[in-house]
Amino acid sequence: MSPTPSSFPRLILAPMEGVLDAIMRDQLTAIGGYERCVTEFVRVSQTLLPRRVFHRYAPELKHGGVTPSGVPVFVQLLGSDPALMAANAARAATLGAPGIDLNFGCPAKTVNRSQGGAALLRTPLLIRSICQAVREHVPNTVPVTAKIRLGYDTEDQFEEILDALAQVELSELTIHARTRRQGYRPPAHWHQLSKATQKMPYPVIANGELWSPSDVTRCAAISGCDTFMLARGALCRPDLAAAIQGHHRGIAPPAFAWQQTQELLIQFLERNQQTYDERYAVNPVKQWLMYLRTYYPQAGALFNEVKRINDPTQMAQALMAPSRSEAA
Ligand SMILES: Cc1cc2nc3c(=O)[nH]c(=O)nc-3n(C[C@H](O)[C@H](O)[C@H](O)COP(=O)(O)O)c2cc1C
Numbered sequence: 001m002s003p004t005p006s007s008f009p010r011l012i013l014a015p016m017e018g019v020l021d022a023i024m025r026d027q028l029t030a031i032g033g034y035e036r037c038v039t040e041f042v043r044v045s046q047t048l049l050p051r052r053v054f055h056r057y058a059p060e061l062k063h064g065g066v067t068p069s070g071v072p073v074f075v076q077l078l079g080s081d082p083a084l085m086a087a088n089a090a091r092a093a094t095l096g097a098p099g100i101d102l103n104f105g106c107p108a109k110t111v112n113r114s115q116g117g118a119a120l121l122r123t124p125l126l127i128r129s130i131c132q133a134v135r136e137h138v139p140n141t142v143p144v145t146a147k148i149r150l151g152y153d154t155e156d157q158f159e160e161i162l163d164a165l166a167q168v169e170l171s172e173l174t175i176h177a178r179t180r181r182q183g184y185r186p187p188a189h190w191h192q193l194s195k196a197t198q199k200m201p202y203p204v205i206a207n208g209e210l211w212s213p214s215d216v217t218r219c220a221a222i223s224g225c226d227t228f229m230l231a232r233g234a235l236c237r238p239d240l241a242a243a244i245q246g247h248h249r250g251i252a253p254p255a256f257a258w259q260q261t262q263e264l265l266i267q268f269l270e271r272n273q274q275t276y277d278e279r280y281a282v283n284p285v286k287q288w289l290m291y292l293r294t295y296y297p298q299a300g301a302l303f304n305e306v307k308r309i310n311d312p313t314q315m316a317q318a319l320m321a322p323s324r325s326e327a328a
Pocket of ligand 1: 014015016017018019039040041076103105106147176184207208209210229230231232233
């Protein structure tokens with residue numbers, strides 16, 4: 001049965017390391033449809049991190065913890081030491097984080113080797129200890145959420161992980177509906193999420209393979225979730241959240257034309273030039289084009305043209321070329 005409260009669907013912009021930084025969060029949340037964002041993971045390994053690290057991952061902390069369009073940005077932490085995670089979460093909260101998210105899903109080998117991210121899925125009791133310690137050290141007014149996968153190699157421990165997490169007073173739990181071994185390969189196993197929606201004492205957020213409004217409708221029906229986290233789909237189609245919201249209200253706005261997306265790319269390049277060293281301003285544009293090309297054929301053609309450009313001025317000229325809007 002599909003949930004249909006008036007707020008349905010709630011949409012969260014996913015954390016994506018190396019991709020979804022404050023510039024991208026600003027651009028995507030300005031288009032609309034999102035209730036909140038989550039930062040790229042902040043690695044907690046041995047120390048209480050200084051303020052500048054939190055500000056680097058979440059510059060929004062200097063402006064009330066929200067994007068310029070007012071969408072709250074939760075700070076995501078990744079680590080395996082309960083006391084250290086708690087101390088860093090408390091610091092993030094003191095710096096104004098509107099919420100703390102805990103990463104138990106990262107599949108990167110370097111992270112997993114030091115018992116971080118998805119590696120923790122093999123030790124549900126340690127996940128519980130980390131969540132409990134963080135919850136106890138962060139003021140009650142600041143929500144604490146967690147993000148998991150279905151398991152490490154298999155789904156065998158999924159219910160055990162849920163049972164452990166059900167004992168902690170989290171605000172919400174995001175589940176990427178794949179194991180670590182399944183990586184990012186389709187399909188996402190949305191049916192597994194229904195176990196969580198039935199069992200957990202707090203809301204479950206569905207994540208994985210949500211590329212279109214109809215994916216959200218199907219995922220809601222299969223999982224029982226009314227909240228969804230958009231990751232790669234949000235980059236492939238910048239207006240995805242607005243399109244999903246419109247679809248469910250019967251007022252679907254016209255899809256973003258390629259020309260509108262091209263304008264976003266030009267702004268994106270300018271913002272990257274202003275924020276980072278000139279040398280690093282061009283690669284994020286190429287990276288975004290790689291995502292965009294799955295939705296816009298024009299982005300694929302443009303990527304082939306610009307892939308060897310390293311100079312921001314040349315990149316700007318290529319992005320502004322008028323022929324682009326007529327192509328494909
Ligand atoms: C390049 C990349 C970076 C990611 N970085 C993070 C991260 O920092 N924290 C996290 O919890 N998940 C991270 N993820 C996982 C996504 O948030 C999401 O769970 C996953 O992509 C599945 O959703 P999708 O199928 O809609 O893309 C990352 C995924 C990708 C592709």
